Amino acid sequence: MRLLLIEDDDILGDGLSAFLKAEGHLVDWCRTLLAVQALDGEPYDAWLVDWQLPDGSGLQWLQARRARGDTTLALMLTARDRLAERIQGLDSGADDYLVKPFAPEELAARLRSIGRRQAGAAGARRQLGDVQVDVAARTVWRQGSRVELTGREWSLLEALVLRNERIVSKTELERLMLGFSSELASNAVEVHVSSLRRKLGAELIETVRGLGYRVGSP
Numbered sequence: 001m002r003l004l005l006i007e008d009d010d011i012l013g014d015g016l017s018a019f020l021k022a023e024g025h026l027v028d029w030c031r032t033l034l035a036v037q038a039l040d041g042e043p044y045d046a047w048l049v050d051w052q053l054p055d056g057s058g059l060q061w062l063q064a065r066r067a068r069g070d071t072t073l074a075l076m077l078t079a080r081d082r083l084a085e086r087i088q089g090l091d092s093g094a095d096d097y098l099v100k101p102f103a104p105e106e107l108a109a110r111l112r113s114i115g116r117r118q119a120g121a122a123g124a125r126r127q128l129g130d131v132q133v134d135v136a137a138r139t140v141w142r143q144g145s146r147v148e149l150t151g152r153e154w155s156l157l158e159a160l161v162l163r164n165e166r167i168v169s170k171t172e173l174e175r176l177m178l179g180f181s182s183e184l185a186s187n188a189v190e191v192h193v194s195s196l197r198r199k200l201g202a203e204l205i206e207t208v209r210g211l212g213y214r215v216g217s218p
Helices: 010-022 033-037 060-069 083-091 104-119 151-161 172-176 188-200
Strands: 003-004 027-032 044-049 073-078 096-099 127-130 131-134 137-143 145-147 206-208 210-214
Touching: 003 010, 003 033, 010 027, 010 104, 027 033, 027 096, 044 060, 060 073, 073 083, 073 104, 073 151, 083 096, 083 131, 104 145, 137 188, 151 172, 151 188, 172 210
Parallel strands: 003 027, 003 044, 044 073, 073 096
Antiparallel strands: 127 131, 131 137, 137 145, 206 210
16 A cells, blocks of 8 residues: 555654555655645555644544545544544544554554455455455455465555546556656556456456556446
8 A cells, every 4th residue: 555644753653654664555754734735646545644733633634635525545543532532533534543552553454454445345355357356465366366466566456456446547556556766667557457467367457548447347
């Protein structure tokens, strides 16, 4: 996943960034809402949002994004533990709510959980024709046999599966695969789509001409 972490505590932010990167995620860390403004329009698989920030409310920021129609997964990270506050956070658009202090392993588990819901998987695996995708375990099977993917092949497949039935543009896929890295060749998305089709079947990823790619189209 490509994650946006909005957290002003240096120790917590540094620790979470390191842990999540070790888990295989791309992480952009912002300490203020002003810093987040510079990333407006960047695609993310999930936001990790502190409620109280030095220059405003992370919850109000989330409410504004939801009002704009943005459905990116959001997990609130906050020391506010009263029932009324937890209800307010969830009713304001958070997909999950985690009270500080918490173990990084629990955060990772909650990300996996909301990722499965986003992918439309009733259990651990999402079924796409004769292909099964386990977002949490980062594994793929075809006709019952496990298929090995490279890191970038997985990143591309994960981005599409998490946006079940939605068309994802080439530019968005590039950002989700490598963030701000400049290592990606101009034809990398096409190359990895072709590779995934060879390994998982030509029908898995649909090309929507002029718009992008999608999986899970009815």
